[in-house]
Structures are given as C-alpha cells and as structure tokens.
Amino acid sequence: MADAAALAQDLRGIMSKLKRRLREQANVGDLTPTQISVLLRLDKDGPATTSNLARAEVMRPQSMGAVVSALEAAGLVDGVPDPADGRQTILSLTDTCLRLIQEGRAARQDWLHRKIEARLSLEEQEQLRTSLELLRRLVDD
Template sequence: MLSRLVRRLREQSTVGDLTKSQEAVLLRLERDGSTTTTALARAEGMRPQSMAQVVQALEEAGLVTGSADPSDGRRTLLALTDTAREHFRTGRLAKDDWLTRAILHSLTPEEADLLAASVPALRRLADYP
C-alpha cells in the first residue's frame, strides 16, 4: 500500500527520461552536496567507470556540472545545476499539490486529522536505523 502511494507521488514529477541511476545521483547531490564521481560510485555501489557514464549523461542534459576541487585541483567536484534545482523545486510543488488534492477529495475530515496526527510517528519510523 505504501509503495503504491510512493509510486503515485513519483509519477507527479519527473526530470525527464532519467534512469534510476541518474535519479539516484541527482538525489544524492541534492541531499549531500558536491562530491566526486568516485565518491558517488562508492555511495551507490557502482564501478567508477559506470558512474562516469551516468555523470556524463547528466552533464550533457545540463543537470550536473563539474568544477575543480579547491583543496585538490586534480579532482572534480560535481554539483547540481540551477536547472536541476528548479526541477526539484517544481517537482516537489507538483507532488505537494497532488497529495493535498488527494487528501481533500478522498478522505473525510476525520481521516485527514488522523493522517496528520500520524506524521510524527511516520517520521520516527523513517529515521530508524
């Protein structure tokens, strides 16, 4: 049941025709900030060569950019572009809008209150190690 809701939310916002690996890289860069291709590969459990292909596709799509690492000019730090950040912002708005409409139109006021009251417990579950 929860996976269906997550799937419906994902359907509300897309950054185009991205692979799961490309989406994972964008989400990681948004959450963790700038990093190297090697660190991304390690975090995603991929070979560095495979990650380099994912990053290249994202760079070509204008969603990721690289710049010299100030502490080690031999390394390249990858970061989201303004275009990618705008996709995240508008995507979140679309998800919020869909979820608000779904709650208003498919739940009774009592059910909506019960759902709102369960949010702190759901957050604790999501944060459980």
C-alpha cells in the same frame, strides 16, 4: 505476530503504490532511476566528486562516470576542478536542475494535498495525522 506480519506487508504495498503515484507527478523525462538518485544525492549532500558519488551509490567509479557524463550532457550537472586535487572534479547541480527538482517537489506536494482534501474527511485527515506519528516512530532511529 502474524497480524504484525500482515500489517507490514500491507504497509509496504501501500507505501510502494504511494511512492509510484508521487513519482508519476514529477516529470523526470528520460532520466534513469540511477540518474535521479545521483541528482537527489547531490541535492541532499551537496557537491561531490565522481568517486564520492560512486561510493555513496555503491557503484564502480567507471559506471558512475558514465552516469555523470549523461547528466552533464543533459545540462543537469556541472563540474569544476577540485582545488585540493586537480585530477578530481567537484560536481554540483546546475540552476536548471535545481529548478526542475523544486518544480517536481511542488507538483508532488500539490497532488498529495489535492488528494487528501478531496478524498478524506476532516476526521480522516486527523486519523492520517495520527498514523504519521506512528510511522515516524517506526523509521526514526
């Protein structure tokens, strides 16, 4: 059991470092972690209202409104009136934002690809592939 606890701690440390290094590869400018989270949620889930985003991000609607306003001012999010409820605005990513997200993903993919090729032998790459299967079993419900 102690071995599994130590393994879990080491894995968390490595995953955090990998996540940080990947994040460094994408130029996110002055965006806050909350703003990035909202943009990625809109990218993953599609258009949403400020209220829906606030619920999904576990924030007060007023706080989410400030986040959305900053994203609109930066030209990353656009809003259109909700046809079902004119008081609401349906938010979606702008073409500029979609391009930035795509470029960021490509930069992270390229960085990781180069690191794997440069630092791991073919045998080690196969070991990594096997490890991915184990990690997948840990996270798949």
